[in-house]
Amino acid sequence: MALTAKDVDRFEAAMPRLEAVAYRLLGSVSEAEDAVQETFLRWQATDPHRIEVPEAWLTKVLTNLCLNQLASARVRRESYVGQWLPEPLLEGDPMLGPADTAEQRESVSFAVLTLMERLAPRERAAYVLREAFGYSHREIAGILEVGESAAQQLFHRARKHLAEGRARAEIDRAAARRVVEEFLAAATSGRTEPLVRLLTADARAIGAGGGKIPARAKAFEGAQAVATFLRGLFSPGPAKRALAGGSPGVYLTTANGGPAVVAVVDGRVVGIMCPEVTAEGIAAFRNQVNPDKLRRASARWAAADHGAPLFHAF
Template sequence: MAMTAEDVSRFERSRHRLEAIAYRLLGSASEAEDAVQETFLRWQAADLGRIEVPEAWLTKVLTNLCLNQLTSARARRETYVGQWLPEPLLDGDPMLGPADTVEQRESVSYAVLTLMERLSPNERAVYVLREAFDYSHREIAEMLELTESASQQLFRRAKQHLADGRTRTEVDEATARRIVDEFILAATSGQTESIVRLLTADAVSIGDGGGKVPARTTAILGALAVARFLRGLFKPTAAKRVYLGGPADVYAWPVNGEPSLVVLVDGEVVGVMCLEVGADGITAVRSQANPDKLVRATELFAVAEHGEPLLTIL
């Protein structure tokens, strides 16, 4: 039976929700879009008259596609060059999904998306569906073909794994901007001590260049080591000018709900630096520089009202 305009419309009404689920599961906007498109093809080929609850059917198909993809992604990431970090999404991107509760906002934070790499595919799926989209364990069990008790157990395990590695403190917009302003001032002061004062003693810096651009292949550990690295990173040099091909404009912009810096050269996002904030200071600096993971950020930034840069590195 040919698909009607209403059938297409029903799918399109679910698209943003499906993309938000897929992004949380995969940590990649481009892979999320591919998974949603494959879900549409399955919808197109299905006997729609036999589908009683379209939203549940679409979510089940999408989730299982993502689970299959997560299994193969783990193998690919074993050969990934350097550190792997998720694809960052600028605040305002509809793929971030619901953000009405603390749990929903945390589930898409850059810190939690990174930590979710510790979870098994099923743990990740249960956590996302329950924490971010408020599906019941009965509904999740039906989607993943588990028992309800198994879903509850997977959720408890996922929460524990994430709690073990999370120190994030939620900050409001004004506090986030103040943190970024202080960070920029310290990083450009040339004084290591100024940066150290903003960091926790066990702070970590992680960069993802994907083998496409220079980036440390190992994490930098400890406040002093991180501060020294950041001091050098923000120091203008002739070599950086040649490499970048022009001045770099640095903007304050929340990314995945975290205080962040967005760096542009000639209108293209070339780096995103997310600051994870704990009760005692900045606990982690995660920098995404892989150009393959910054395409969507460039597209959104181009149409957003972003004002003047905080800093231009000449």
């Protein structure tokens, strides 16, 4: 049936929250946008006047669309060329959603988004709805169509799995930024030893190129291997400049609530590195270089002035 202007306004008012839920559930901007669009089509096909609580109805429809998407996404990601990583979002992007509490900020961190890929779809939904958006266990039970105790179990299992994957304590944002500044200085020194000192013994470096940009299929593991890789990554080379379309300007900014190193060529973001900084050192580097997963970041970057880069990578 045709929607009234008021019905459309209701949906548009709910869109920012729906997009933020979908992004946390799927880790992909395009998939999140598709899920929200499909939710609108379902809204359009129903009679909104018969829905007592539109927000609850929209959240339930969206969540179940995302659950279906996650099931099929697992199959697609198994055939993904190289490592699969979520899509990073730069600071201020409304799709990041609420960030008022530590729990909300953690639920959208790049490290947690990556770890959430290990969760069963319903565990992920229970965690996101509870931790990031404050839904009660009863409300989550209604959305997932399970009993309230089952919803509680899903949430607690999700938290346990995520805690196991993040055994080290993180440090505050300002301290993390200082560590990343030290890393950038070490990475451009041409020496491996300063880098090794900043890493945990079991540090890892993962790159996602999606078959569009060369990236190693297997992660680099161990401080020495990661430091050697990073030293090479920032060393000059004509092949690298040709691949990137120029010499990338390197900026230190924020993505998904944490420090991020952004590489930019002619106003276009060509890579985002998200270091995982812990009290023991940098435990992981997750590098997104797939151009399909940098389009939104590029658009937001081009819309603002970021000044001069810290340096040019190569």
